[in-house]
Amino acid sequence: MSCFTCKVFGEENTDCQGVLQQCENDDDFCATQIESSRIGNDNRVIVRKRCMPAANKNVCRPEPMKLDCTKLILSLYSECCFEDGCNSNGLKIPADNTTKNGHQCPTCFVENSNTCPCSKTELKECTGNANTCLEFSGHVQRPEDVEKLYAFKGCVDGNLCKTDLSKLPGCEVGSDAKLTCT
Template identity: 25%
Template sequence: MSSCLLITCLLSAIAATGYSLSCIECTSLSDTVCKGESKTCSAGNDSCILSYVVTSIGGMEISKMYTRQCGQSNLCSKTGSISLPNGRIKAGTSCCKTNDCMPTDPILPTDSNEKNGIMCKTCFAPNSKSCDTDLITECIGNENVCISQVTTIQGDVPSSTVVQGCSTKEMCEPARQVWNLGKMTVYLENTCSNTGINIQPNLLLAIISLWLFWKLLC
Protein backbone atom coordinates (compact mmCIF):
# COMPACT_ATOMS: atom_id res chain seq x y z
CA MET A 1 0.00 0.00 0.00
CA SER A 2 2.77 2.45 0.92
CA SER A 3 4.62 1.69 -2.34
CA CYS A 4 1.49 2.39 -4.38
CA LEU A 5 0.94 5.64 -2.51
CA LEU A 6 4.54 6.70 -3.13
CA ILE A 7 4.27 5.96 -6.86
CA THR A 8 1.01 7.90 -7.05
CA CYS A 9 2.61 10.92 -5.36
CA LEU A 10 5.62 10.78 -7.69
CA LEU A 11 3.43 10.57 -10.78
CA SER A 12 1.35 13.50 -9.54
CA ALA A 13 4.48 15.57 -8.95
CA ILE A 14 5.82 14.78 -12.42
CA ALA A 15 2.49 15.66 -14.01
CA ALA A 16 2.31 18.92 -12.09
CA THR A 17 5.81 20.08 -13.00
CA GLY A 18 6.31 18.43 -16.40
CA TYR A 19 3.42 19.97 -18.35
CA SER A 20 3.58 23.50 -19.74
CA LEU A 21 0.86 25.09 -21.85
CA SER A 22 1.88 26.61 -25.17
CA CYS A 23 0.01 29.46 -26.85
CA ILE A 24 0.30 31.50 -30.04
CA GLU A 25 1.77 34.96 -29.44
CA CYS A 26 1.03 37.76 -31.92
CA THR A 27 -0.55 41.17 -32.40
CA SER A 28 -2.39 42.59 -35.41
CA LEU A 29 -3.69 46.13 -35.97
CA SER A 30 -6.74 45.04 -37.96
CA ASP A 31 -10.09 43.31 -37.64
CA THR A 32 -8.49 39.95 -38.52
CA VAL A 33 -7.15 37.59 -35.85
CA CYS A 34 -3.37 37.38 -36.06
CA LYS A 35 -1.21 34.29 -36.63
CA GLY A 36 2.12 33.87 -34.88
CA GLU A 37 4.62 31.53 -33.32
CA SER A 38 3.96 29.14 -30.48
CA LYS A 39 5.39 30.10 -27.10
CA THR A 40 5.71 28.02 -23.93
CA CYS A 41 3.79 29.76 -21.16
CA SER A 42 5.47 30.66 -17.90
CA ALA A 43 4.34 29.24 -14.56
CA GLY A 44 0.94 30.53 -13.47
CA ASN A 45 -0.31 31.15 -17.00
CA ASP A 46 -2.95 28.49 -17.60
CA SER A 47 -4.84 29.92 -20.57
CA CYS A 48 -4.39 31.04 -24.17
CA ILE A 49 -5.95 34.51 -24.34
CA LEU A 50 -7.38 36.35 -27.31
CA SER A 51 -8.12 40.04 -26.78
CA TYR A 52 -9.83 42.50 -29.12
CA VAL A 53 -9.76 46.28 -28.63
CA VAL A 54 -11.64 48.84 -30.72
CA THR A 55 -11.02 52.58 -30.30
CA SER A 56 -13.50 55.16 -31.60
CA ILE A 57 -13.11 58.92 -31.90
CA GLY A 58 -16.11 61.08 -32.76
CA GLY A 59 -18.21 57.98 -33.36
CA MET A 60 -15.77 56.60 -35.95
CA GLU A 61 -13.64 53.50 -35.40
CA ILE A 62 -10.02 54.62 -35.78
CA SER A 63 -8.15 51.50 -34.64
CA LYS A 64 -8.69 47.79 -34.05
CA MET A 65 -6.27 45.38 -32.44
CA TYR A 66 -6.17 41.62 -31.85
CA THR A 67 -3.66 40.12 -29.41
CA ARG A 68 -2.98 36.45 -28.66
CA GLN A 69 -0.77 35.31 -25.77
CA CYS A 70 -0.43 33.26 -22.59
CA GLY A 71 -2.31 34.49 -19.55
CA GLN A 72 -4.17 33.69 -16.38
CA SER A 73 -7.75 32.49 -16.31
CA ASN A 74 -8.91 35.58 -14.37
CA LEU A 75 -8.47 37.52 -17.63
CA CYS A 76 -10.90 35.27 -19.50
CA SER A 77 -14.37 36.25 -20.73
CA LYS A 78 -13.92 39.94 -19.98
CA THR A 79 -15.87 42.64 -21.77
CA GLY A 80 -15.85 46.33 -20.94
CA SER A 81 -15.38 49.89 -22.09
CA ILE A 82 -13.81 53.23 -21.20
CA SER A 83 -15.23 56.58 -22.33
CA LEU A 84 -13.45 59.90 -22.76
CA PRO A 85 -14.82 63.13 -24.26
CA ASN A 86 -15.51 62.32 -27.91
CA GLY A 87 -13.85 58.92 -27.61
CA ARG A 88 -14.54 55.37 -26.47
CA ILE A 89 -12.53 52.18 -26.08
CA LYS A 90 -14.26 48.78 -26.16
CA ALA A 91 -12.43 45.59 -25.20
CA GLY A 92 -13.18 41.91 -24.91
CA THR A 93 -11.23 38.73 -24.12
CA SER A 94 -11.79 35.01 -24.60
CA CYS A 95 -9.71 31.95 -23.65
CA CYS A 96 -9.01 28.30 -24.29
CA LYS A 97 -6.78 25.91 -22.38
CA THR A 98 -5.11 23.49 -24.81
CA ASN A 99 -1.81 23.84 -26.65
CA ASP A 100 -1.88 26.52 -29.36
CA CYS A 101 -5.69 26.58 -29.32
CA MET A 102 -7.78 29.31 -30.92
CA PRO A 103 -10.23 31.02 -28.50
CA THR A 104 -13.66 32.03 -29.72
CA ASP A 105 -14.05 35.61 -30.95
CA PRO A 106 -14.26 38.00 -27.97
CA ILE A 107 -17.56 39.77 -27.30
CA LEU A 108 -17.50 43.58 -27.16
CA PRO A 109 -19.95 45.59 -25.06
CA THR A 110 -22.99 47.05 -26.79
CA ASP A 111 -23.04 50.77 -27.55
CA SER A 112 -25.09 53.10 -25.37
CA ASN A 113 -25.57 56.87 -25.34
CA GLU A 114 -27.78 56.92 -22.25
CA LYS A 115 -26.24 59.00 -19.47
CA ASN A 116 -26.27 57.30 -16.07
CA GLY A 117 -25.77 60.38 -13.88
CA ILE A 118 -22.13 59.70 -12.98
CA MET A 119 -19.35 62.11 -13.92
CA CYS A 120 -15.60 61.46 -13.90
CA LYS A 121 -12.48 63.53 -14.35
CA THR A 122 -10.95 62.72 -17.70
CA CYS A 123 -7.62 63.04 -19.49
CA PHE A 124 -5.25 61.33 -21.88
CA ALA A 125 -1.58 62.10 -21.27
CA PRO A 126 1.09 60.33 -23.37
CA ASN A 127 4.70 60.32 -22.11
CA SER A 128 3.48 60.80 -18.56
CA LYS A 129 2.56 58.80 -15.47
CA SER A 130 0.08 61.34 -14.12
CA CYS A 131 -2.30 64.03 -15.31
CA ASP A 132 -3.97 66.86 -13.44
CA THR A 133 -7.21 67.79 -15.15
CA ASP A 134 -10.41 69.74 -14.58
CA LEU A 135 -12.12 68.18 -17.59
CA ILE A 136 -15.26 66.20 -16.77
CA THR A 137 -17.04 63.59 -18.85
CA GLU A 138 -20.57 62.29 -18.28
CA CYS A 139 -20.69 58.51 -18.01
CA ILE A 140 -22.99 56.40 -20.15
CA GLY A 141 -24.53 52.93 -20.05
CA ASN A 142 -22.82 50.50 -17.67
CA GLU A 143 -19.77 52.72 -17.20
CA ASN A 144 -20.50 53.46 -13.56
CA VAL A 145 -16.97 53.82 -12.14
CA CYS A 146 -14.15 56.29 -12.68
CA ILE A 147 -10.91 54.73 -13.85
CA SER A 148 -7.29 55.80 -13.91
CA GLN A 149 -4.96 53.61 -15.98
CA VAL A 150 -1.20 53.97 -16.07
CA THR A 151 0.61 52.03 -18.78
CA THR A 152 4.38 51.64 -18.94
CA ILE A 153 5.78 50.18 -22.15
CA GLN A 154 9.27 48.72 -22.28
CA GLY A 155 10.85 47.86 -25.61
CA ASP A 156 12.24 49.56 -28.69
CA VAL A 157 10.08 52.64 -28.02
CA PRO A 158 9.62 52.90 -24.22
CA SER A 159 6.88 55.19 -22.93
CA SER A 160 4.38 55.80 -20.15
CA THR A 161 0.77 56.86 -20.64
CA VAL A 162 -2.08 57.72 -18.29
CA VAL A 163 -5.78 57.92 -19.05
CA GLN A 164 -8.73 58.80 -16.84
CA GLY A 165 -12.42 58.54 -17.64
CA CYS A 166 -15.62 56.56 -17.20
CA SER A 167 -15.37 52.78 -17.16
CA THR A 168 -17.21 49.54 -16.62
CA LYS A 169 -16.10 47.57 -13.58
CA GLU A 170 -14.67 44.81 -15.78
CA MET A 171 -11.87 47.12 -16.96
CA CYS A 172 -10.68 47.59 -13.36
CA GLU A 173 -9.57 44.03 -12.64
CA PRO A 174 -7.00 42.77 -12.21
CA ALA A 175 -5.46 45.94 -10.81
CA ARG A 176 -2.01 45.08 -12.17
CA GLN A 177 -1.24 43.28 -15.40
CA VAL A 178 1.84 42.41 -17.46
CA TRP A 179 1.51 41.75 -21.19
CA ASN A 180 4.38 40.38 -23.28
CA LEU A 181 3.79 41.46 -26.88
CA GLY A 182 6.79 40.31 -28.86
CA LYS A 183 9.65 42.73 -28.21
CA MET A 184 7.35 44.96 -26.15
CA THR A 185 6.37 44.41 -22.51
CA VAL A 186 3.36 46.34 -21.21
CA TYR A 187 2.84 47.00 -17.50
CA LEU A 188 -0.70 48.14 -16.69
CA GLU A 189 -1.99 49.52 -13.40
CA ASN A 190 -5.68 50.26 -12.79
CA THR A 191 -7.31 52.28 -10.04
CA CYS A 192 -11.08 52.67 -9.96
CA SER A 193 -13.47 54.68 -7.83
CA ASN A 194 -17.26 54.75 -7.65
CA THR A 195 -17.33 58.16 -5.96
CA GLY A 196 -17.76 60.23 -9.10
CA ILE A 197 -15.32 63.03 -9.71
CA ASN A 198 -13.44 62.38 -6.45
CA ILE A 199 -11.10 60.05 -8.30
CA GLN A 200 -7.65 59.18 -6.99
CA PRO A 201 -4.89 59.03 -9.61
CA ASN A 202 -2.93 55.82 -10.03
CA LEU A 203 -8.45 45.97 -21.49
CA LEU A 204 -4.17 46.48 -21.20
CA LEU A 205 -5.24 46.54 -23.43
CA ALA A 206 -7.21 49.83 -23.85
CA ILE A 207 -4.21 52.15 -23.40
CA ILE A 208 -2.22 50.18 -25.94
CA SER A 209 -4.76 51.13 -28.60
CA LEU A 210 -4.72 54.81 -27.62
CA TRP A 211 -0.91 54.80 -27.49
CA LEU A 212 -0.73 53.40 -31.01
CA PHE A 213 -3.21 56.00 -32.24
CA TRP A 214 -1.16 58.81 -30.69
CA LYS A 215 1.98 57.44 -32.33
CA LEU A 216 0.22 57.53 -35.71
CA LEU A 217 -0.74 61.17 -35.20
CA CYS A 218 2.78 62.15 -34.20
Protein backbone atom coordinates in the same frame (compact mmCIF):
# COMPACT_ATOMS: atom_id res chain seq x y z
CA MET B 1 -2.46 23.25 -21.16
CA SER B 2 -1.39 24.23 -24.67
CA CYS B 3 -2.63 27.35 -26.45
CA PHE B 4 -2.13 28.93 -29.84
CA THR B 5 0.13 31.99 -29.65
CA CYS B 6 0.44 34.85 -32.13
CA LYS B 7 0.21 38.64 -32.35
CA VAL B 8 -0.81 40.83 -35.29
CA PHE B 9 -1.20 44.60 -35.62
CA GLY B 10 -3.78 46.28 -37.84
CA GLU B 11 -7.29 47.73 -37.64
CA GLU B 12 -8.72 45.20 -40.12
CA ASN B 13 -7.65 42.11 -38.13
CA THR B 14 -9.83 39.89 -35.95
CA ASP B 15 -7.58 36.81 -36.06
CA CYS B 16 -3.97 35.68 -36.33
CA GLN B 17 -2.48 32.29 -37.15
CA GLY B 18 -0.22 30.91 -34.47
CA VAL B 19 1.69 27.93 -33.19
CA LEU B 20 0.60 25.67 -30.36
CA GLN B 21 2.66 26.38 -27.26
CA GLN B 22 2.79 24.72 -23.84
CA CYS B 23 1.66 27.09 -21.06
CA GLU B 24 3.92 27.72 -18.07
CA ASN B 25 1.44 26.87 -15.31
CA ASP B 26 -1.11 24.08 -14.90
CA ASP B 27 -3.92 26.54 -14.12
CA ASP B 28 -3.26 28.83 -17.13
CA PHE B 29 -6.00 29.21 -19.75
CA CYS B 30 -6.13 30.14 -23.44
CA ALA B 31 -7.21 33.58 -24.61
CA THR B 32 -7.81 35.33 -27.90
CA GLN B 33 -7.85 39.09 -27.36
CA ILE B 34 -8.32 42.24 -29.37
CA GLU B 35 -7.26 45.59 -28.01
CA SER B 36 -8.13 48.91 -29.60
CA SER B 37 -6.52 52.09 -28.30
CA ARG B 38 -7.83 55.23 -29.99
CA ILE B 39 -6.40 58.69 -29.38
CA GLY B 40 -8.33 61.12 -31.54
CA ASN B 41 -8.30 59.62 -35.06
CA ASP B 42 -5.26 57.38 -34.38
CA ASN B 43 -6.62 53.87 -33.71
CA ARG B 44 -4.12 51.10 -32.85
CA VAL B 45 -5.56 47.58 -32.95
CA ILE B 46 -3.77 44.39 -31.96
CA VAL B 47 -5.00 40.78 -31.96
CA ARG B 48 -3.22 38.34 -29.70
CA LYS B 49 -3.59 34.66 -28.83
CA ARG B 50 -1.75 33.28 -25.82
CA CYS B 51 -1.66 31.46 -22.51
CA MET B 52 -2.97 33.59 -19.67
CA PRO B 53 -2.35 33.18 -15.94
CA ALA B 54 -5.31 32.15 -13.78
CA ALA B 55 -5.10 35.49 -11.94
CA ASN B 56 -6.34 37.23 -15.11
CA LYS B 57 -9.63 35.33 -15.50
CA ASN B 58 -11.46 38.62 -14.93
CA VAL B 59 -10.69 39.54 -18.58
CA CYS B 60 -13.02 36.72 -19.68
CA ARG B 61 -16.23 38.68 -20.21
CA PRO B 62 -19.13 38.45 -22.66
CA GLU B 63 -18.65 42.10 -23.63
CA PRO B 64 -15.58 44.30 -24.20
CA MET B 65 -14.04 46.11 -21.22
CA LYS B 66 -13.86 49.79 -22.03
CA LEU B 67 -12.01 52.86 -20.80
CA ASP B 68 -13.41 56.17 -22.08
CA CYS B 69 -11.61 59.45 -21.44
CA THR B 70 -13.26 61.21 -24.40
CA LYS B 71 -10.01 61.75 -26.35
CA LEU B 72 -8.65 58.30 -25.39
CA ILE B 73 -10.81 55.19 -25.77
CA LEU B 74 -9.35 51.80 -24.91
CA SER B 75 -11.37 48.66 -25.58
CA LEU B 76 -10.28 45.15 -24.60
CA TYR B 77 -12.25 42.09 -25.66
CA SER B 78 -11.15 38.60 -24.65
CA GLU B 79 -12.54 35.18 -25.43
CA CYS B 80 -11.21 32.55 -23.03
CA CYS B 81 -11.25 28.77 -23.08
CA PHE B 82 -9.90 25.98 -20.93
CA GLU B 83 -8.90 23.05 -23.20
CA ASP B 84 -5.76 22.35 -25.22
CA GLY B 85 -5.69 24.32 -28.47
CA CYS B 86 -9.16 25.76 -27.94
CA ASN B 87 -8.21 29.31 -29.06
CA SER B 88 -7.73 28.50 -32.76
CA ASN B 89 -10.64 30.64 -34.04
CA GLY B 90 -10.88 34.39 -34.61
CA LEU B 91 -13.06 36.77 -32.64
CA LYS B 92 -16.64 37.82 -33.15
CA ILE B 93 -16.70 41.12 -31.27
CA PRO B 94 -20.04 42.15 -29.73
CA ALA B 95 -21.37 45.62 -30.52
CA ASP B 96 -20.27 48.43 -28.21
CA ASN B 97 -22.84 49.26 -25.53
CA THR B 98 -23.38 53.03 -25.78
CA THR B 99 -26.37 53.21 -23.41
CA LYS B 100 -25.82 55.81 -20.67
CA ASN B 101 -25.71 54.05 -17.30
CA GLY B 102 -26.31 57.05 -14.98
CA HIS B 103 -22.72 57.16 -13.72
CA GLN B 104 -20.53 60.26 -14.27
CA CYS B 105 -16.77 60.69 -13.95
CA PRO B 106 -14.28 63.52 -14.33
CA THR B 107 -12.48 63.16 -17.66
CA CYS B 108 -9.29 64.57 -19.12
CA PHE B 109 -6.38 63.43 -21.28
CA VAL B 110 -2.88 64.91 -21.34
CA GLU B 111 0.27 63.73 -23.13
CA ASN B 112 3.77 64.43 -21.73
CA SER B 113 2.50 65.06 -18.21
CA ASN B 114 1.77 62.95 -15.15
CA THR B 115 -1.13 65.11 -13.95
CA CYS B 116 -4.39 66.40 -15.39
CA PRO B 117 -4.71 70.15 -14.77
CA CYS B 118 -8.02 71.12 -13.17
CA SER B 119 -8.72 73.41 -16.12
CA LYS B 120 -8.70 70.39 -18.47
CA THR B 121 -11.15 68.27 -16.46
CA GLU B 122 -14.77 67.91 -17.60
CA LEU B 123 -17.59 65.63 -16.46
CA LYS B 124 -18.39 62.62 -18.66
CA GLU B 125 -21.55 60.50 -18.73
CA CYS B 126 -20.49 56.85 -18.62
CA THR B 127 -21.96 54.19 -20.91
CA GLY B 128 -22.41 50.43 -20.92
CA ASN B 129 -20.59 48.57 -18.18
CA ALA B 130 -18.14 51.46 -17.55
CA ASN B 131 -19.44 52.38 -14.09
CA THR B 132 -16.17 53.14 -12.28
CA CYS B 133 -14.03 56.29 -12.37
CA LEU B 134 -10.37 55.85 -13.23
CA GLU B 135 -7.32 58.08 -12.82
CA PHE B 136 -4.06 57.04 -14.51
CA SER B 137 -0.57 58.47 -14.86
CA GLY B 138 2.56 56.85 -16.27
CA HIS B 139 4.40 55.77 -19.37
CA VAL B 140 2.63 53.71 -22.03
CA GLN B 141 3.84 52.39 -25.36
CA ARG B 142 0.97 51.84 -27.77
CA PRO B 143 1.40 49.25 -30.56
CA GLU B 144 3.78 50.43 -33.29
CA ASP B 145 4.47 53.70 -31.40
CA VAL B 146 7.06 55.17 -29.04
CA GLU B 147 6.67 55.23 -25.27
CA LYS B 148 4.99 58.41 -23.98
CA LEU B 149 3.97 59.83 -20.64
CA TYR B 150 0.20 60.14 -20.17
CA ALA B 151 -2.24 61.32 -17.55
CA PHE B 152 -5.94 60.67 -17.96
CA LYS B 153 -9.23 60.33 -16.11
CA GLY B 154 -12.48 58.81 -17.27
CA CYS B 155 -15.08 56.06 -17.12
CA VAL B 156 -13.93 52.44 -16.99
CA ASP B 157 -15.31 48.94 -16.59
CA GLY B 158 -14.33 48.07 -13.02
CA ASN B 159 -12.94 44.72 -14.20
CA LEU B 160 -10.23 46.57 -16.13
CA CYS B 161 -9.09 48.02 -12.79
CA LYS B 162 -8.49 44.45 -11.56
CA THR B 163 -6.48 43.46 -14.64
CA ASP B 164 -2.70 43.16 -14.53
CA LEU B 165 -1.81 46.01 -16.91
CA SER B 166 1.41 44.25 -17.89
CA LYS B 167 -0.78 41.57 -19.51
CA LEU B 168 -2.57 43.86 -21.99
CA PRO B 169 -2.27 42.37 -25.49
CA GLY B 170 -1.02 45.56 -27.16
CA CYS B 171 -0.21 48.54 -24.97
CA GLU B 172 2.88 48.17 -22.80
CA VAL B 173 2.39 49.95 -19.49
CA GLY B 174 5.52 51.24 -17.71
CA SER B 175 6.52 50.33 -14.18
CA ASP B 176 5.87 53.94 -13.11
CA ALA B 177 2.13 53.59 -13.82
CA LYS B 178 -0.28 54.72 -11.11
CA LEU B 179 -3.89 53.61 -11.42
CA THR B 180 -6.73 54.56 -9.08
CA CYS B 181 -10.30 53.38 -9.50
CA THR B 182 -13.21 54.74 -7.44
